Amino acid sequence: MAVIEILDELTQDTITTRQRWSHYITVALGILAVVILINLRANIQSAASQYVNNAEGITAYYPQNWLLEESDGTDYIFRVSNLREIGFKTTFQVSVEPVNQLTTSRTIFDALSMQRAQNLTAFRRLSIEPYTGSADFEATTANYLYVATDTNPFQQSVPVVVRGIDILTLTRDQAVIITMLSNADTFEENLVLFEQFVNRLELR
Amino acid sequence: MESQFKSQLIAPPTQEEEVYPYRRAWASILSESALITVATLVFMFLPVFVAIPAALAQWVAIAIALLPFIAWCAFSWIPESRAQAPRNRMLPVFILTALVANAIGYPLVYRVLQVELWSSQQELVNKVVIYTLAFGIVPESLKYLVLRYTVWLNQFRTRYDAIAYSAATAIAYATVLNLRYVFDSTPPPDIAALRIFGTTTLQVTGSLIVAYGLAEIRLSKPSPLLVPGMVTLASLITGIVFTLRGNIANTRLGLSVSYPRTIFNYAITVMVLGGIALAMIFLFQTAEKQSIEAETDPNA
Numbered sequence: 001m002a003v004i005e006i007l008d009e010l011t012q013d014t015i016t017t018r019q020r021w022s023h024y025i026t027v028a029l030g031i032l033a034v035v036i037l038i039n040l041r042a043n044i045q046s047a048a049s050q051y052v053n054n055a056e057g058i059t060a061y062y063p064q065n066w067l068l069e070e071s072d073g074t075d076y077i078f079r080v081s082n083l084r085e086i087g088f089k090t091t092f093q094v095s096v097e098p099v100n101q102l103t104t105s106r107t108i109f110d111a112l113s114m115q116r117a118q119n120l121t122a123f124r125r126l127s128i129e130p131y132t133g134s135a136d137f138e139a140t141t142a143n144y145l146y147v148a149t150d151t152n153p154f155q156q157s158v159p160v161v162v163r164g165i166d167i168l169t170l171t172r173d174q175a176v177i178i179t180m181l182s183n184a185d186t187f188e189e190n191l192v193l194f195e196q197f198v199n200r201l202e203l204r
Numbered sequence: 205m206e207s208q209f210k211s212q213l214i215a216p217p218t219q220e221e222e223v224y225p226y227r228r229a230w231a232s233i234l235s236e237s238a239l240i241t242v243a244t245l246v247f248m249f250l251p252v253f254v255a256i257p258a259a260l261a262q263w264v265a266i267a268i269a270l271l272p273f274i275a276w277c278a279f280s281w282i283p284e285s286r287a288q289a290p291r292n293r294m295l296p297v298f299i300l301t302a303l304v305a306n307a308i309g310y311p312l313v314y315r316v317l318q319v320e321l322w323s324s325q326q327e328l329v330n331k332v333v334i335y336t337l338a339f340g341i342v343p344e345s346l347k348y349l350v351l352r353y354t355v356w357l358n359q360f361r362t363r364y365d366a367i368a369y370s371a372a373t374a375i376a377y378a379t380v381l382n383l384r385y386v387f388d389s390t391p392p393p394d395i396a397a398l399r400i401f402g403t404t405t406l407q408v409t410g411s412l413i414v415a416y417g418l419a420e421i422r423l424s425k426p427s428p429l430l431v432p433g434m435v436t437l438a439s440l441i442t443g444i445v446f447t448l449r450g451n452i453a454n455t456r457l458g459l460s461v462s463y464p465r466t467i468f469n470y471a472i473t474v475m476v477l478g479g480i481a482l483a484m485i486f487l488f489q490t491a492e493k494q495s496i497e498a499e500t501d502p503n504a
Contacts, residue, residue, distance in 0.1 A: 026431050030348075030349075033439075037317055084321075
């Protein structure tokens with residue numbers, strides 16, 4: 001009986017230059033793939049569509065492929081929603097309220113809170129604080145949350161906690177309210193997109 | 205006078221039989237693939253004949269996710285211990301790959317980069333590029349690194365060692381992805397079976413392609429670009445198959461009645477598995493023949 005010989009000479013202690021370079025290039029390929037992926041992701045996520053409303057003097061850039069809805073201005077000027085999201089759809093909204101010289105941010109937030117407390121389940125205002133973002137206007141922010149349920153009673157879905165943020169800036173005769181509503185679980189991720197949206201918003 | 209003695213043997217010597225001391229890697233992989241292919245078909249059509257209780261569905265899905273691992277144990281790991289010259293590092297390579305997949309590969313692609321969230325609405329070519337990078341190069345590079353730093357130098361005695369160890373990394377990586385899938389999504393068994401089959405197939409075919417590069421760079425003198433080239437090729441095939449399955453085989457939105465084309469999806473996966481397995485068997489056999497010819501050629 002003969003056994004196929006295991007070649008001892010194949011036991012190799014050192015790596016040849018060819019093998020070493022092959023290894024370096026393969027590792028570099030892996031690292032390059034991750035870098036390209038991060039870059040692609042940033043490009044795709046920051047891709048934006050333009051919205052222009054000359055009547056209200058608003059120019060906005062919202063995330064590409066989000067659904068745009070316009071209103072007559074009673075509830076909001078426009079809003080965009082991410083329909084690809086499962087469950088609650090993240091929404092950015094811009095609305096305008098008429099104001100006079102005595103109106104303050106606090107009075108507008110209080111009025112909004114009263115209105116929302118009547119319409120939204122378990123509405124709670126969390127905080128009101130000065131806006132510290134990088135957009136070039138002075139503003140105040142309000143954070144709040146409520147519980148959203150599907151309006152269709154036959155839909156088998158669990159209510160979700162929605163976190164909202166309003167950024168309110170006062171001009172001479174109107175208050176512009178920029179709102180984000182998002183599932184509380186994904187709020188921080190969506191906040192990055194919202195900050196981009198606010199930074200690129202032009203109010204004339 | 206010289207006496208003449210003519211010996212007569214009671215049992216004449218038989219022709220020496222050549223014994224192959226290693227476990228036959230191709231036979232194991234083909235057996236595992238055949239088992240998973242048939243099992244997937246059974247689970248796909250099981251709901252037509254048997255109503256699986258909702259309470260059992262999750263357990264059945266977990267069992268399907270573990271099927272590639274069970275097949276690998278039955279056809280690769282256990283027979284390995286019976287071989288005359290066993291590949292001793294099979295289990296460490298398997299465990300290390302599973303840990304790497306769970307700690308680096310899965311979190312990087314699905315949690316940090318969240319590729320599925322932002323890639324689905326892209327154009328076809330963009331999708332191929334994204335899936336090639338995320339679902340191809342990332343796992344293939346990680347599996348390559350595990351092999352490179354554990355068994356590549358001194359445990360690769362023949363080209364078939366590369367196949368055996370690469371298959372171990374593929375099954376380990378696929379098992380982690382499959383278990384994550386059934387625990388995170390709780391899919392029905394027929395859907396789970398198809399997805400698990402697809403994931404396992406792409407991992408195995410990708411690893412076989414990279415195994416060729418690893419074996420050649422260890423036992424021959426190819427270009428240094430062979431291994432990265434094989435990683436790229438394996439990843440590109442993964443990217444194309446992912447896109448094909450997503451765009452052609454899945455349910456489409458439309459005004460008419462639509463349904464998931466599971467058989468089409470299954471057929472694509474089987475064709476990829478069969479085609480790449482045949483191509484790799486041919487490549488490995490050719491390389492082995494060339495190697496033997498080079499050894500026996502006095503002019504070489």
